Amino acid sequence: MQEKEDTTQKLGVSSTETSSLVTVESSEEKSDQFQDIKNQFLEILSELPIIIAGFFGKYQKPIITLGIILGAIIIFKVMFAVVESLNDIPLLAPTFELIGIIYSGWFVYRYLLLASNRQELSKEIQAWKDQLIGDKSSDS
Template identity: 55%
Template sequence: MNPEVKESEFSASADINGDDPLLLPASTSDASQQWRQVGEKVYSFLSGLPEYLSEFFGEYKRPIITLGLIFGGIVGVKLVLAVLDALNDIPLLAPTFELVGFGYTAWFVYRYLLRASNRQELVQDIETLKDQVVGSINSTTKS
């Protein structure tokens, strides 16, 4: 049980025409050369891909970010709607939320909208909040 192949056994396995079965025909080597060329082209493309992507992202950074924010906003709205739909399917929870909403609306109208002095207070609170979020015009001109 010798694992080595003897020369006489190897020559007996050759074709009748004398072709060596281990040698590839010429068409197969042409195909492998074409595959090698394709592989080189793919390799050169993939090796330059990080530079191309960084250049592309640098040039179109703002539109890409805008599209990402729009897409994220759409996904966020869909997610919130799905959660609200799931909560509305729970018995007695939807009517409870409606009662809470009606109660808060009644309190808000009573607290801020019935009297003129309270409406002015609401306007001042909104202006203060707007200045905190956006920044006041006076603070930007003094700097």
């Protein structure tokens, strides 16, 4: 017994000290706090469309640019997955390579071998470029 008293005195704890009791909130106070939090949450939710519209209005171009970049990444990943799955089919990859070689040979023979054909190709490329970018002579 004496050891127990010695240890309590060493720790600075005395059995005669009164400890303060923790006050427990009543259920009514908890209900009021819950209602306050609920009202704040509902207020934020009701303003959410306005906040999102303001954010989108302010950052419209960067958001669209980011969407286009993410869309392009997804398209390229899907495209590469399709090409990779086609490469797994026997005899299909060599067939595509043969078609590519034949088309390249035809393109060289048709457009690049003679000077007149090269001029024709240059005119076609310029016409496509004018259609995409716009004709500079008609804008002036």
